[in-house]
Amino acid sequence: QLQLQESGPGLVKASETLSLSCAVSGDSITSTSYHWGWIRQPPGKGLEWIGSIYYTGSNYYNPSLKSRVTIFEDASKNQFSLKLISVTAADTAVYHCGRLPVRYTGTYHPGYFDSWGQGTLVKVSS
């Protein structure tokens, strides 16, 4: 059974870097069938897609976050990670990692989230 578990600091100072990891069990992040990605949800607000990574190392990122985000993988640990630089209070949110089956509509791309981690709250302090 697939399980995803986020880990990382729950408190980050403004202007510093937010770093989270997602440990995957029950599947391999080198599978050709899936992307692996991150979303976030600020308190009381909706879902925001952050980005994803494919086993080849190729990424897709939310254009509004692209200049500050990096998603990378560690196949030896079967985990992938998120790095968000220069954080502000607006980055305070619950961060979830998830698995996205690949879909083809002219190009191959992430199709949807079929599984999620429970999420971890990250607060940015001033």
Add this chain to the structure above:
Amino acid sequence: QSVLTQPPSVSAAPGQKVAISCSGSSSNIGNNYVSWYQQLPGTAPKLLIYDNIKRPSGIPDRFSASKSGTSATLAISGLQTGDEADYYCGAWDTSLSAYVFGSGAKVTVL
């Protein structure tokens, strides 16, 4: 501001049916698959519908979906108190090369 537009809230009595709309454009809903998610209070989202109309195993057939042009609709029939949640649509956006979510719709059972 979300790329996909949903009504903020919908409501109906137990046993009734509700429909949640999701409006987009040719770069997302019009030419890509739509998915729907349910988020109960304090929990992670849960996949309800994928590839426009398909239900994952374990999702009851009270949940159904359709797509026409650049819009999609999630219908919940036989509404139950346990269906009170936020519902989000999502789709790949070819122009943005990004996955986009709707603004979310809160379902209230009267």
